Amino acid sequence: GSCSAVVEQDHLRTIFALALSSMYRKEVPLYGDLVSIVRDINSQVLFRTRLGLGSDSSERLDVERHGAIRLGTPAELQTVRRIFALLGMRAVDYYDLSVAGLPMHATAFRSVDRESLARNPFRVFTTLLRPELLDSDEARMLALKLLERRQIFTEKLLEWLDIADSQGGRLKADQIEHFIPQALLTFSWRPTAAATYAEYEELREEHPILADVACFQSAHINHLTPRVLDIEAAHRAMQAAGMAVKSAIEGPPQRQHPILLRQTSFLALEEPVRFPYNDSIVASDLVSGSHKARFGEIEERGAALTAKGRQLYDELQSAALCAGQSIIEQSRRDAIVAAVFDRFPDDWSALRSQGLLFCEYSCDTTRIKTAMSLEKKSHFTPELLEALITEGVIQARPITYEDFLPFSAAGIFRSNLQSNFKQAAIQSLARYDRSGLECALGCKVLSSETLYAGIEEESLERCAVALGLVR
Ligand code: OOG
Ligand code: NI
Known part of the structure; x- marks a missing residue:
């Protein structure tokens, strides 16, 4: 047995997030460019004023990231839950993505107490496939067959999870170096698919998200997002650097006093994939193809809203959407949204005294x-x-908003899918199913x-x- 000291979960989370970040930087070099842009802008903003940061330290800001993964089965979700529990992260909130035509729902794993968040607020938006929402029986059966066959966790990783359980949910210092590479494998990119090209094509034609979820050997993280203090400046810097940036920033319009979160991204890259000819993956028998899944995102975080504040936000968001619907020109759309959001006070003391803010x-x-x-x-x-x-x-x-916005998540998701996918691929009766997600997860999500x-x-x-x- 090992006799070294146990490692605190907060510390393990930071080690893991740093390792994930360097892995992703190697896999997607544009992510490294994005991190540099964000770092430059943050140091300029911090130099100008410390106001942008609220109560968060610049140490927290340097390490702050969120990632996203898409899982296929309840069993995968349960093991991912165990990995994140070791890092001091719990499932918080339910997100329904079916409203955006995606056969998915989600939760976010993150730490929950004030001290842990201050040390490292690393979070992972985790979506789970809802096969019951797929219209096509063939596509559903194929996806489930592929998912049942794959194993996204190594035997060694599962052993480390058991060892950690037997040590009260902690690993020891000399166990960390063995655990981290095993855990990273689950989230790494594997250029050899776990489906034939024909199977991949069949699922992609039904719904592009289905091919991404079911045809690979891992639950590759599809982006890792640093936090920026001035997203307008960062959006311009991304365009200036020649990145294929999404046209609009998701979330609330620009304000003096930021609320919730605003996000933007560069579009998913086309990456080479090799597909086996048949069920057995033999290196010599591979067909070349490509896949689009991974992208780069940045976000600006603002204040967490109370239920009353959130209700007002959601109300204005739908009103703005309605009013801007038929308008194509982005600058005119922005003006309409800004006008609608005039009703949302842009002053900390007004927000607080009206009970809109935590x-x-x-x-x-x-x-x-x-x-x-x-x-x-x-x-x-x-x-x-x-x-x-x-x-x-x-x-x-x-208090800084530590969570996500289903509307923005759907917007980010959709901007990375081919626009021509069949809207009808998912059942029109799709609805919110929190208890379904909780059942798959094996516990309730926190609020x-x-x-x-x-x-x-x-x-x-x-x-x-x-x-x-x-x-
Ligand atoms: C998740 C998209 C959601 C966010 O920041 O809202 C997300 C995905 O594309 O898998 O990461
Ligand atoms: Ni994201």
Whole structure:
């Protein structure tokens, strides 16, 4: 047995995310270019002002990434869940992508507590195929046959997961170097397909996502996204660097005070793939072809919204979509969206006082003595909180949004699929199936709203204790 010290999950997550990043940089050199663009822009913004960052440190920003994978079966999802659990990541929220014509639903694996997020907020958007939504029986049966046959986890990786379980969900320092390369294999690109060219073609014609999910030997990550502080500048820099950039930025329009997240990407690359002639993969018997799956994305993150804030966002988002529907010219569309979003306050204190925003509160104890509002007070009422903020005793900082937007996810997804795929390939009755995803996952997904509310609540509790007030 090993006698070295156990490695904390937060630390293992950082080691894994760095290893994944260097793997992806080798696989997709354009990702490296994107990271450089983002790093330059972030250092310019940080030099100009520290405001863009909210409460996040620049150390966090340097390592901050999200990836995305697409899985085929509940068994794959359950093992992926075990890998991410070792890295301190849990499944948060349910995302329905069927509304965008995709036979998929998703969750995001991420760390959940404040300290872990501050160390490394690495997250992975993880979609699962919903074969029951496919219209074609033949395509469904073929996809399931291929998925049943493939094994995206090595035997060694499965052994490491068992060892970690027996060590209380931790690996030891000298086990890490063995675990990481095995785990990376699951997410790496394998240029030899796990389906014949004919099978690949059959699935791709039914729905391009189906070929990507079912025809490969791994659950290749399809992008790894760094966080940028000024996405408008980064979008221009990507265009200037000659990248095939998506025409519009997904998410809320440009604002002084960023909310949720805004994303843009360069389009998926055409990559060479070799397909076996028949079920047995023999190196000499390969047909050359290609596949488009992997792309590069960047994102700007803003404040997490309360249920009320999110409702307003969703309402304005659909109104903007309706109003801009028939307009082709991007600049006119942007103007319409901006006009609709005028109804969303663009000021931290207005957002907070209207209950649209989650905040983390901190108390400057050096100011307690001079705080008039504290005189003869024993209870921490909402009125007192406001007075203390006005007096500068308490500071309110928006909490960073750590999750995804189903609408943006669908937009990113679609921009990377051929536009001519059959819309009818998925059942029109497709709907939200959270319990189906939870059943596949083997546990419930956590609610991001509850997590943000918890962070806000704990911060208020710390303030109350520091001020000697009863809540
Ligand atoms: C996932 C797309 C969603 C995001 O940032 O919203 C996503 C995929 O294409 O597999 O990564
Ligand atoms: Ni993404």
